[in-house]
Amino acid sequence: MNIIEGGVCAAKGFLANGIHCGIRKNKEKKDLALIYSKAKANAASVYTTNKVKGAPLTVTKNNISDGYAQAVICNSGNANTCNANGIEIAEKMCELLASELKIDKSDVVVASTGVIGQPLDITPIRDGIGALVNGLSSENSKLAAEGIMTTDTRLKELSLSFEIGGKECKIGGIAKGSGMIHPNMATMLVFITTDCNISTAMLQKALSTDIQNTFNMVSVDGDTSTNDMVTILANGMAGNEEITSEGEDFDKFMKALNTLTVYLCRKIAGDGEGATKLLECEVDGAKDEENAKIIAKSVICSSLVKSAMFGSDANWGRVLCAIGYSGAQVDVNKVFVSFKSEKGEISVCENGAGVDFSEEKAKEILLQDEITIKIVLGDGNARATAWGCDLTYDYVKINGDYRT
């Protein structure tokens, strides 16, 4: 498996574009993104479990219920959620795009991200759709990645090549993260494209399995968004024999997908709203995977742990506290905790109690951009990893006045 250029256009037959059409006031910010597959693609998707769902999710779910899609349109700046005419607007977006691309409107995946509860005006989208489609190119994945950003500070994109049955396959993805990020099915916007030939059923299976250990293990702020979805399009143009069941080929596909999604998870967590640091919580020695996950997520979600990490303070008592209230089955007297970064690793707690450690060394480790909180339990052999970020002044600043 190799990292390659191209993002969502790396796979054969995919084009993309991103423009500023006028939904956002700031003309420097793109607000409309498009991904298009020359061939009709098998499509799979997962959605937020929030009961308040963005109208685009309902329309998308309906559109891909036949297993196919050919284009993804996504605007930023407005979530089109909690609006009386939300469904109508989301459908209109599909119609406008389908008419311009000359495809079936039921082959459009539609998504929106931004503020909730403000009507989304179709005018800028209608006016911009021509330019959006005209600019489609295999070079423009980065423009699409920009078009879906909200408070993200960095573009999130990766593509990989891998081989199945002697054929080179490619997979790529773009993601939007930042705020309202909390594990519950899918918790962000992610669009993935691949030319691998894989049935809709196996594509859905791959995605639904993968997110359990990837996107579901990311939390920025504990708020599960109303508009999250992860969608994958597979157009089969790599020419491999169609993957229709589990086996070696499916495993290879899963591995490529997982490499991509773990990368995007880390990027989303590290670029959480206001974040200065990526936090990774590795739990090992758990009774079972479920308990390992509960603990990893509890630690990564703790406001007190997050604040301590912002201050590069080795306050491991808060890690123990978060393990204790996680609800997991755990023997707290057998817990080991260490902090790790590229500057080394330091043990701070053994068998549930503090150990002497160099505060100076701990500070040096915790001043880095990527911190691993390593927890070893004495309950079994299961493990899990969760990703998050520190809690900073800027998170409060960004969210104290996001809407106005």
Add this chain to the structure above:
Amino acid sequence: MNIIEGGVCAAKGFLANGIHCGIRKNKEKKDLALIYSKAKANAASVYTTNKVKGAPLTVTKNNISDGYAQAVICNSGNANTCNANGIEIAEKMCELLASELKIDKSDVVVASTGVIGQPLDITPIRDGIGALVNGLSSENSKLAAEGIMTTDTRLKELSLSFEIGGKECKIGGIAKGSGMIHPNMATMLVFITTDCNISTAMLQKALSTDIQNTFNMVSVDGDTSTNDMVTILANGMAGNEEITSEGEDFDKFMKALNTLTVYLCRKIAGDGEGATKLLECEVDGAKDEENAKIIAKSVICSSLVKSAMFGSDANWGRVLCAIGYSGAQVDVNKVFVSFKSEKGEISVCENGAGVDFSEEKAKEILLQDEITIKIVLGDGNARATAWGCDLTYDYVKINGDYRT
């Protein structure tokens, strides 16, 4: 029922004191508190559900297992949790106090609050115990209230008089809140005294029932502390006929207790770490009380709602979002939301969708110190209230460097 002076010394036979003994470096801050009842009192307590429990909780639980206590000792500045010798130190605190007061060491309630995982030195406590006991007075409730404060900025104390069977009874309490506050059994330190004559069993019943709608409905930061407990001592000196079963007298006692605990909840929430505002979330029209509580707590815990309230931004979409991911059974298309303060009330969402409202008026309402987020559902008649606070720069500042 009347509000009276005296705090935990309002009830007959109770004395208190608080001193600086040297656990905390800052000599301006008291760090050791004592409450003493002249007569042996019936005692009831609830404790944190965190699996990582402070050593003092284990010792207290054991001490009051016979239903009696006569004194409460509590230090701040160190939680005596996750220490290898924690139990030994907590027991030593009881012994030192019992010896000075000439009471049985198993009649001491012991508590600690502060940083987790640093050994608690018994020396300053041993050295200070004489002065602590010598200063006992019915005038010193406020000193005890100060002695249990950590990052609290305001002392929390109230006392009430009420009447049972022609006898005047009194009840009073002090509380410590601020950080690591999240609903799960008891989520702070609260010590309550009363001279009402009530059996241990009914006292425990009253407390365990009351906290379901009071202390369990408070959240500052979603972190459930390791050291939380609410303890009540009833010494019977009011001379009313002992309450040994449910009935009119028990109801009167419950009402007085509830008035006290709701007051303390609001004080704890409003003085949450870094908070500038008390947030109250009132839910009505829920299917049942359980669902009303889930929704009220979800809204009060949302970092995004809390940040918006800090910015006085009427971002009601985040309220809808938090209702949606709460896990409660709710028809999101029937949700009404309004914001309320002493400056008035403004409706922002009806039937799950936004309504036109004056941003200016909303701002005026949200700039106040006490904000009510009012949610009316269309699912039934059940209601619940939760208390929290806004998320501010200062929360991050306080917790980015708490330990060092």
